[in-house]
């Protein structure tokens with residue numbers, strides 16, 4: 001196994017609600033900028049921005065998303081915040097999701113075949129498994145967002161193994177790793193990390209107060225507990241493969 005020296009400032013966040021005024025994340029440009037400053041100080045250098053995309057909601061269109069990304073880039077240039085932004089969506093799974101993607105009403109991750117997929121916490125295991133399979137069958141590479149939230153998936157680690165065997169990638173939230181959602185969630189995530197069943201850790205940040213883009217402490221913790229190599233895969237290498245549309 002090759003040795004990797006920990007690099008504490010080269011992370012990619014693949015799940016963040018930082019575009020202003022489009023979902024329940026950042027409320028305005030000031031808040032987005034505060035989040036970007038915070039993220040930069042935490043070592044984040046690239047982001048796939050992932051506003052919610054849900055049925056019966058007003059979802060931000062691709063053009064508007066590009067417009068907001070340009071706006072944030074211009075502001076960051078002035079402040080010398082060097083974070084590259086890529087378009088994406090957190091896609092709420094529904095039966096016509098593939099159709100929405102094909103019609104351009106929803107975005108993949110950085111224009112790749114990867115899609116960030118979310119379900120309801122109480123959704124049945126079979127529904128989640130079949131939803132993931134739907135995306136795979138249509139040629140997409142699903143990333144299951146914050147897997148630690150789905151009660152029926154958490155019941156049995158074998159279910160996570162099954163999802164990965166199918167071709168699904170697994171994302172957990174940095175705050176869950178750090179115990180912000182209780183010891184139960186922390187313990188579960190620990191079990192997954194120990195067995196190397198996680199592919200990404202992301203912030204899922206929503207604001208600049210209580211759901212901030214914190215990554216530095218989590219990276220340090222992962223490095224200490226599971227090694228620099230795994231930390232590098234979770235926070236840098238695997239996200240880069242998403243952006244380059246390569247297999248993980």
Ligand SMILES: [Fe+2]
Nearest residue numbers: 015017090204
């Ligand atoms: Fe999210």
